[in-house]
Amino acid sequence: DDDAQTQAHAVDRRFAITTGQRHELGFGHHHRDFNRLPARALVAQKASNLLGKRASRVVVQHDLSLHGCSLPFSCFVVWPNDTLSLMHTHNKHPFELLGPSRMLDGLQALGLQPDGRMLALNSFENRVYLLWLDEPWLDAEGKPHDSVVLKAYRPGRWSLAQILEEHRFANDLAEAELPVAAPINLRESFAARDLAGDSLMWIDPVYVALWPRQGGRAPDMDRPEVLERMGRFIARLHVVGRRQAFNHRSGFRGLASAFEAIDQVEALRNALPQACDRWLGVARTCLNTAHTVIANLPAPKLLRIHGDMHWGNVLWTEAGPHFVDLDDCRMGPAISDLWPLLSGQGEELEAGLAIILQAYRSISDFDPMELHWIEVLRSMRLIEHTAWIANRYDDPAFPRAFPGF
Numbered sequence: 003d004d005d006a007q008t009q010a011h012a013v014d015r016r017f018a019i020t021t022g023q024r025h026e027l028g029f030g031h032h033h034r035d036f037n038r039l040p041a042r043a044l045v046a047q048k049a050s051n052l053l054g055k056r057a058s059r060v061v062v063q064h065d066l067s068l069h070g071c072s073l074p075f076s077c078f079v080v081w082p083n084d085t086l087s088l089m090h091t092h093n094k095h096p097f098e099l100l101g102p103s104r105m106l107d108g109l110q111a112l113g114l115q116p117d118g119r120m121l122a123l124n125s126f127e128n129r130v131y132l133l134w135l136d137e138p139w140l141d142a143e144g145k146p147h148d149s150v151v152l153k154a155y156r157p158g159r160w161s162l163a164q165i166l167e168e169h170r171f172a173n174d175l176a177e178a179e180l181p182v183a184a185p186i187n188l189r190e191s192f193a194a195r196d197l198a199g200d201s202l203m204w205i206d207p208v209y210v211a212l213w214p215r216q217g218g219r220a221p222d223m224d225r226p227e228v229l230e231r232m233g234r235f236i237a238r239l240h241v242v243g244r245r246q247a248f249n250h251r252s253g254f255r256g257l258a259s260a261f262e263a264i265d266q267v268e269a270l271r272n273a274l275p276q277a278c279d280r281w282l283g284v285a286r287t288c289l290n291t292a293h294t295v296i297a298n299l300p301a302p303k304l305l306r307i308h309g310d311m312h313w314g315n316v317l318w319t320e321a322g323p324h325f326v327d328l329d330d331c332r333m334g335p336a337i338s339d340l341w342p343l344l345s346g347q348g349e350e351l352e353a354g355l356a357i358i359l360q361a362y363r364s365i366s367d368f369d370p371m372e373l374h375w376i377e378v379l380r381s382m383r384l385i386e387h388t389a390w391i392a393n394r395y396d397d398p399a400f401p402r403a404f405p406g407f
Contacts, residue, residue: 096208098398100154100208102120105210106133108203114150115135115136116136126394128153131152132150132215133149133151139191139192142187142190142191149215150186150212150215151212151215155210162209165211166199167331169184169185169211171248171306172185172328174242178242180242181323183325185201185212185213188202188212216317218317218319219319220318221323223345226357228318229343230357230358231322232343232358233340233360233364234361234364236339238366239339240307240366247304248332248333252333253333254302254338263385266389267389268282270392281388285385292381296374303369304333304334304335306331307333310330311343312343341376341379341380343358395407
């Protein structure tokens with residue numbers, strides 16, 4: 003209606019419908035029947051059931067292509083945390099619509115000349131590709147690059163503001179001379195226009211950013227000198243992380259996120275194997291035990307952290323460690339970036355932890371009370387990982403990667 007249309011405004015007409023702090027839902031249609039009230043109510047109900055939240059209003063967008071989306075019957079759901087969720091009534095996942103031709107066209111729009119070769123890189127949450135170029139592009143230092151890494155963000159996971167905060171954090175780290183791959187500034191490097199930010203563009207139906215290619219090998223995580231360098235590396239990252247806070251990225255909420263993960267799995271129990279009931283019982287027992295462990299602990303101090311600092315996200319060169327992904331960066335305790343590097347049990351685990359902490363403390367302070375969170379965070383990670391797979395199982399990549407789930 004007119005009132006809803008007035009309150010809904012476009013952050014950028016190519017990208018999204020936003021509604022501030024209101025629960026609203028907008029959907030595009032190609033048939034007049036979809037403008038009728040019963041259809042609006044049906045869409046709102048389906049959105050609420052799918053996302054576990056209630057949509058209080060429905061905003062009809064007659065031509066959603068104005069907002070960068072040409073999908074028939076596409077629904078944009080915006081909630082108070084500024085997260086944009088995409089519902090689609092066709093049988094294809096949004097990533098399936100991001101074909102090679104769209105990616106190549108996007109690069110050509112920047113003035114790049116891809117030669118048609120592309121390689122899918124390891125990423126489940128997003129889609130990441132290495133694309134080679136006919137003619138190299140020059141970075142800010144005048145160094146030529148014969149390829150670029152393209153990252154397509156999963157629709158609905160992060161809002162525009164949250165993605166741009168990720169990019170700003172990467173730039174902060176790079177300016178502090180940490181070995182971090184920062185996204186390419188498209189506006190400066192290619193004089194690009196019509197961007198969602200200096201380093202973010204839209205290739206229907208997803209946000210896309212480009213990075214320079216950075217190679218490396220898997221680190222030898224059993225070597226003490228590797229643990230020592232990682233401890234110093236993360237400490238330097240945290241020094242930068244403490245300088246300011248995220249305003250839009252999600253923050254650490256203790257056990258709440260893991261309890262929500264259990265609820266998400268339970269909501270899908272009819273579509274999951276009978277083992278789901280057993281898993282739910284074990285998961286709840288774990289979190290109840292975890293609650294007794296942390297009940298009397300002071301709340302940990304929060305800072306900007308990497309958020310997914312495991313060995314699979316670390317690349318190693320002669321110069322030492324570097325990483326290329328900040329997709330999970332958020333506000334959290336320092337220990338969240340340290341415990342995933344530990345391996346083994348008992349004395350082996352304690353020896354590795356001692357090496358990492360000694361190196362970390364040579365650069366940054368560390369609160370020893372956070373050590374009590376290690377097993378709690380490990381349990382939370384296992385629970386949330388299961389919910390992550392369950393929630394992503396409509397993505398064709400997940401059944402292939404987790405066929406026995």
